[in-house]
Amino acid sequence: MKKKLFFIFIIYAILKPNISFSLVEIDITRGNLDPMPISVSPFFSDKITDNKIKDNLNIENLGLEISKIIENNLEKTGLFDAIEKEAFLQKPDIAHLKPRFEDWALIKSQVLITGKVTSKNINDKDYINIEFKLWDVLGAKMVDGFSLTTTPRSWRRVGHKISDKVYERLTGESGYFDTRIIYVAEEGPKTQRVKKLALMDQDGFNTKYITLGNELVLTPRFNPANDKEITYMSYFRDMPRVYVVNLQTGEQKVVGDFRGMTFAPRFSPDGKKLIMSLAKDGNSEIWVRDLETNIQEKLTDHPSIDTSPSYSPDGKFITFNSDRSGYQQIYVMRSDGSKVKRISFGKGIYGTPVWSPRGDLIAFTKLHKGKFFIGVMRTDGSGERLLTENFYQEAPSWSPNGRIIIFYRETKTDDEGQGFSAKLWSIDLTGYNERLVKTETDASDPSWSSLLGN
Amino acid sequence: MNLSKIFKNAFLVFVFGLILAACATKKSVKTTTESSTTTKAAETVEQQKADPIEKLDALMQGDVYVGSDTVGELASGVPDRVFFATNETILTTASRETLRKQAAWLRQNSDVTVVVEGHADERGTREYNLALGERRANAAKDYLMTYGVSSDRIKVISYGKERPVDSGSNPLSWSKNRRSVTVKAN
Numbered sequence: 001m002k003k004k005l006f007f008i009f010i011i012y013a014i015l016k017p018n019i020s021f022s023l024v025e026i027d028i029t030r031g032n033l034d035p036m037p038i039s040v041s042p043f044f045s046d047k048i049t050d051n052k053i054k055d056n057l058n059i060e061n062l063g064l065e066i067s068k069i070i071e072n073n074l075e076k077t078g079l080f081d082a083i084e085k086e087a088f089l090q091k092p093d094i095a096h097l098k099p100r101f102e103d104w105a106l107i108k109s110q111v112l113i114t115g116k117v118t119s120k121n122i123n124d125k126d127y128i129n130i131e132f133k134l135w136d137v138l139g140a141k142m143v144d145g146f147s148l149t150t151t152p153r154s155w156r157r158v159g160h161k162i163s164d165k166v167y168e169r170l171t172g173e174s175g176y177f178d179t180r181i182i183y184v185a186e187e188g189p190k191t192q193r194v195k196k197l198a199l200m201d202q203d204g205f206n207t208k209y210i211t212l213g214n215e216l217v218l219t220p221r222f223n224p225a226n227d228k229e230i231t232y233m234s235y236f237r238d239m240p241r242v243y244v245v246n247l248q249t250g251e252q253k254v255v256g257d258f259r260g261m262t263f264a265p266r267f268s269p270d271g272k273k274l275i276m277s278l279a280k281d282g283n284s285e286i287w288v289r290d291l292e293t294n295i296q297e298k299l300t301d302h303p304s305i306d307t308s309p310s311y312s313p314d315g316k317f318i319t320f321n322s323d324r325s326g327y328q329q330i331y332v333m334r335s336d337g338s339k340v341k342r343i344s345f346g347k348g349i350y351g352t353p354v355w356s357p358r359g360d361l362i363a364f365t366k367l368h369k370g371k372f373f374i375g376v377m378r379t380d381g382s383g384e385r386l387l388t389e390n391f392y393q394e395a396p397s398w399s400p401n402g403r404i405i406i407f408y409r410e411t412k413t414d415d416e417g418q419g420f421s422a423k424l425w426s427i428d429l430t431g432y433n434e435r436l437v438k439t440e441t442d443a444s445d446p447s448w449s450s451l452l453g454n
Numbered sequence: 455m456n457l458s459k460i461f462k463n464a465f466l467v468f469v470f471g472l473i474l475a476a477c478a479t480k481k482s483v484k485t486t487t488e489s490s491t492t493t494k495a496a497e498t499v500e501q502q503k504a505d506p507i508e509k510l511d512a513l514m515q516g517d518v519y520v521g522s523d524t525v526g527e528l529a530s531g532v533p534d535r536v537f538f539a540t541n542e543t544i545l546t547t548a549s550r551e552t553l554r555k556q557a558a559w560l561r562q563n564s565d566v567t568v569v570v571e572g573h574a575d576e577r578g579t580r581e582y583n584l585a586l587g588e589r590r591a592n593a594a595k596d597y598l599m600t601y602g603v604s605s606d607r608i609k610v611i612s613y614g615k616e617r618p619v620d621s622g623s624n625p626l627s628w629s630k631n632r633r634s635v636t637v638k639a640n
Contacts, residue, residue, distance in 0.1 A: 189621065190621035191619060216613075240584075261584070261588055263585075264584070277584075277585065279584070279585050281592055282588065282592030282596070305582060305585040307582055307584075307585050308579070308581045328578075328579075351578070351581070352581065367577070370577075392577070394579045394580065410576070412623040413621055413623045420621060420623075444580075
């Protein structure tokens with residue numbers, strides 16, 4: 001009975017502030033909800049636009065493709081259920097102008113998304129204008145919408161921006177669809193893996209390889225303040241070092257040029273600093289480097305292994321893992337290295353702590369009784385919650401809204417040492433909606449970007 | 455409330471019973487198919503399976519690998535690698551003996567420089583394993599230095615879990631991968 005009351009209270013607290021401006025709302029604090037039925041009408045376009053787009057992009061029906069991006073994004077949240085387009089009674093152009101709400105209610109749709117694509121020519125250059133509207137079917141009214149003009153080749157991003165808008169409007173949380181994931185693409189036998197840096201849209205499209213696979217590369221991470229910049233570790237010339245790369249210009253610089261090995265890099269929330277580990281003479285410590293002044297400073301001072309540092313979103317604290325107690329455990333310290341405090345006390349060993357962008361949780365990897373878990377705990381170590389268990393998985397990275405964790409999972413090989421694979425997976429903070437994230441090759445070490453800028 | 459609980463329990467017991475029944479039928483089906491295959495073939499398969507387990511004892515002490523599979527030579531009669539226990543960087547008696555042989559050979563061949571590569575098994579997080587490999591390589595380096603090899607002849611590199619020699623996912627494979635390997639650099 002107590003449990004039930006608590007439940008009702010949560011729903012009430014989440015829903016209350018939003019009730020006043022919209023009828024359709026989704027509570028995303030639970031993962032096992034019945035998904036909300038939603039219709040995404042194909043975006044309509046005229047003949048002239050169709051021909052232009054065919055010339056530019058070689059796509060037959062761009063409006064349909066955009067609607068599929070939105071459907072796919074929303075369905076993958078586990079919160080929405082896209083109704084089959086064959087069931088739609090109204091044509092896309094009329095639906096966008098003025099939906100006949102009874103027709104959409106008849107097929108049990110609570111929400112309708114419509115849109116229109118128009119080609120434009122500005123200063124002799126081709127552009128596309130995309131208009132979208134979000135309709136509340138039961139309330140019989142338009143609740144949101146926008147129109148934007150962009151170069152034809154950015155069309156997928158428009159689909160993601162619309163998805164973000166819908167998600168934000170219906171859940172009250174910020175979106176995460178117009179984002180990218182940087183990861184390590186893997187190929188070849190387990191004993192001789194070839195690894196490359198790869199970048200893709202959050203939904204697995206537009207994969208680009210950033211390195212050629214000539215040297216071992218590991219642990220790429222986005223700059224949270226600049227989605228054009230990443231840091232990673234490379235064994236270029238057999239010298240394991242931390243690098244920072246500008247994805248637009250391709251400019252690359254070594255930032256961890258110490259005697260010894262630099263690894264486990266991560267940006268500060270403002271992107272101005274980089275924290276990393278330096279291993280030298282058998283001891284790993286955490287260092288910070290100011291990327292503007294190039295001044296570097298040692299933050300930990302202990303003969304144990306101190307690694308995997310991650311800043312709190314306000315930049316005031318750093319969480320990291322250390323085996324100073326005998327086994328890997330999670331610690332938090334001030335960002336100047338003072339006030340080191342152990343926070344993990346559960347059974348097993350803990351690694352790869354990553355601070356949530358919301359600031360209230362730390363995601364981690366845990367090894368206990370031969371199994372690997374991805375979990376979250378509060379920043380004082382309380383409220384530990386294990387989200388997923390497997391033979392091997394690690395390296396959690398948060399979606400920019402702090403609702404989803406992406407990580408990689410490796411399979412156990414058989415008696416002949418065959419059957420190895422590494423894949424990206426995602427799971428909701430609730431512990432529900434675990435999904436394989438499709439990649440062209442095997443993949444590991446994912447890092448999720450912030451919402452993309454222009 | 456209580457009544458519904460009783461019903462619920464009764465229902466659970468019923469379901470559990472069904473599951474048991476289902477299991478039992480499955481099993482009986484299985485045995486019939488198994489008995490149809492020749493017993494001789496089954497026996498040989500079982501023997502083959504048993505062999506590696508018996509060998510395991512001889513190949514590992516505690517969980518440190520003591521076999522010779524994967525072990526190469528730095529020079530004739532000088533093994534190139536030493537093995538470690540899980541999460542450990544302590545050199546075993548056998549490891550120290552190997553490293554003394556390496557040191558003796560390096561003292562005799564003073565123009566040779568080496569790289570000591572530190573490795574970890576796949577049962578740890580990538581970043582921690584990089585640090586662990588570095589620690590292992592340095593444990594070997596320090597020992598070589600104690601036996602008269604100057605530090606400027608020894609470079610250290612950690613590969614963490616990135617370069618396993620054995621692709622298996624079992625304790626024996628992992629024990630072969632927890633290693634530091636001394637490789638000629640010139």
